[in-house]
Structures are given as structure tokens and as C-alpha cells.
Amino acid sequence: MKLIGSLASPYVRKARIVLAEKKLDYTFVLENVWAPDTHIGQSNPLGKVPCLVMEDGSALIDSRVIVEYLDTLTPVCKLLPAGGNGRERADIKNWEALADGILDAGVLMRLERVQRPPEQQNEAWVARQREKVTLGLAALAARLGEQAYCAGKNYTLADVAVGCALGWLAFRFPEIDWRSDHPSLARLFDKLSERQSFKDTVPQA
CATH class of the missing domain: 3.40.30.10 (Glutaredoxin)
Structure with missing residues (x-):
């Protein structure tokens, strides 16, 4: 592949x-x-x-x-539950959709900043995307609570998606202080960052 x-x-x-x-x-x-x-x-x-x-x-x-x-190619580190548990699978995919939605809004914010001259930038548009990021992060934190991982006790695709979203925000928008605002997300991200797969894929410009 x-x-x-x-x-x-x-x-x-x-x-x-x-x-x-x-x-x-x-x-x-x-x-x-x-x-x-x-x-x-x-x-x-x-x-x-x-x-x-x-x-x-x-x-x-x-x-x-x-x-x-x-995830279907090998049973090693199953990240999604087997097809029989549709609700659990949908829940994990919902985590992923929320994390990706935060990223989508963040990418639109960045494109507005880097691809348009200042006089053409739409501040109302940027503010709308920023609100999506803010509300999305709050929703992630509320859902996570004190759980070890997004879906409870087990590491899943939900954690991969959330970890990638948080890592990219730290990379492109360090001024968004999600760590202070949401300590539960910071705790999860720090734990995920110890995994070799995360260490080997830290974002680079």
C-alpha cells in the first residue's frame, strides 16, 4: 500500500x-x-x-x-468494535466526526489567514469557525470527563482522532489554550503522546 x-x-x-x-x-x-x-x-x-x-x-x-x-486488515490493536455492536461503533465514529469537525473549522481559519491578504480577510467568518473549535473542544472535554480514554477503558479510534485534533491545534494555533481550559483533554493528550505512533508522527511544517 x-x-x-x-x-x-x-x-x-x-x-x-x-x-x-x-x-x-x-x-x-x-x-x-x-x-x-x-x-x-x-x-x-x-x-x-x-x-x-x-x-x-x-x-x-x-x-x-x-x-x-x-482496521479490518488485521486483528492487531482493534480500534473499532466488531460489527455486531452498532451503537458502540457509532459512538466511536461520532467522537471521530466531532474531532474532525474541529479540525475542519481550524483549517478554514488557517486558510483565511494564510491565503488571503489582510484587507480581504473576513473576520466574522474566522470568528464563526473559532466558535466551532471552542464549542467542539468543550463537548469533547465534557464527554471525556474522568474516563481513561474517550470510549472508557480501552484505546480506540476515538482517541486517535481526538489526539490528532489536539496535536494540530497545538501546532497551528498555540494561542488556543485548550490545556488550561480543559485539563481532561490535556491529560488524555499527554498519555497519547507517549505512544510510539504519536511520537513518530508529530506534525511538521
């Missing part, structure tokens, strides 16, 4: 962490989707990463699709 992505993308990081946790072999191909000479369109017509290219040349797009597929 071949994973196309960047070192800064939290969505790519999610896929890289799952690949590491599942102990799956793959080739990591760096791609800058913003570069004029990017080739991402050859694998993903939407021009986004991550993109997982399989042995037969077919490709999976979107991190949520990719990681769910990867």
Missing part, C-alpha cells in the same frame, strides 16, 4: 497512526497539494490527502474511510 500525504496534515497523521498501531507495511509518499506541480489529482480527483493507494492501483480517499478500512 501507498499513503499519499503531508507531514503537517492531521488527517494524514490519523491514517499514519492507525497504520502504525495495526503494524501494517506501507510506503509514505509526501505530496504538497497546494504546489502547482502536485500530482494528487491522479489518485484523488478531489485533490486532498490522505489518499491510500492499494496494491491493485485503486484508491481510498478521506481519512475516515481509510482508517475504517485499515
Whole structure:
């Protein structure tokens, strides 16, 4: 398998962490989707990463699709419950959707700042995205409470997704002090950061 992505993308990081946790072999191909000479369109017509290219040349797009597929490839470190428990599985995917939604809003904030000149930036738009981040983080913290992991006692895909969201916010928006505002999230993130899969995928510019 071949994973196309960047070192800064939290969505790519999610896929890289799952690949590491599942102990799956793959080739990591760096791609800058913003570069004029990017080739991402050859694998993903939407021009986004991550993109997982399989042995037969077919490709999976979107991190949520990719990681769910990867979890089926080996029983090592199961990150989603077996299909029989639909409610538990949906709950974990809901954690992932919330974490990814926070990232989506954060990415829109960043693009507004770095891709538009100051006089063209829409402050109301940025404020709206910032509110999504703020409310999303509060919801994550409230759901986590004093639990060891997002889904309770076991490490799951929910923790991977939340850890990637928190790590990216710390990387791109250090002024958002989620650690002080939500000590439970800080505790979880510190624990996740001790895992080798997280250590090996720290975001880089």
C-alpha cells in the first residue's frame, strides 16, 4: 500500500497512526497539494490527502474511510468494535466526526489567514469557525470527563482522532489554550503522546 500525504496534515497523521498501531507495511509518499506541480489529482480527483493507494492501483480517499478500512486488515490493536455492536461503533465514529469537525473549522481559519491578504480577510467568518473549535473542544472535554480514554477503558479510534485534533491545534494555533481550559483533554493528550505512533508522527511544517 501507498499513503499519499503531508507531514503537517492531521488527517494524514490519523491514517499514519492507525497504520502504525495495526503494524501494517506501507510506503509514505509526501505530496504538497497546494504546489502547482502536485500530482494528487491522479489518485484523488478531489485533490486532498490522505489518499491510500492499494496494491491493485485503486484508491481510498478521506481519512475516515481509510482508517475504517485499515482496521479490518488485521486483528492487531482493534480500534473499532466488531460489527455486531452498532451503537458502540457509532459512538466511536461520532467522537471521530466531532474531532474532525474541529479540525475542519481550524483549517478554514488557517486558510483565511494564510491565503488571503489582510484587507480581504473576513473576520466574522474566522470568528464563526473559532466558535466551532471552542464549542467542539468543550463537548469533547465534557464527554471525556474522568474516563481513561474517550470510549472508557480501552484505546480506540476515538482517541486517535481526538489526539490528532489536539496535536494540530497545538501546532497551528498555540494561542488556543485548550490545556488550561480543559485539563481532561490535556491529560488524555499527554498519555497519547507517549505512544510510539504519536511520537513518530508529530506534525511538521
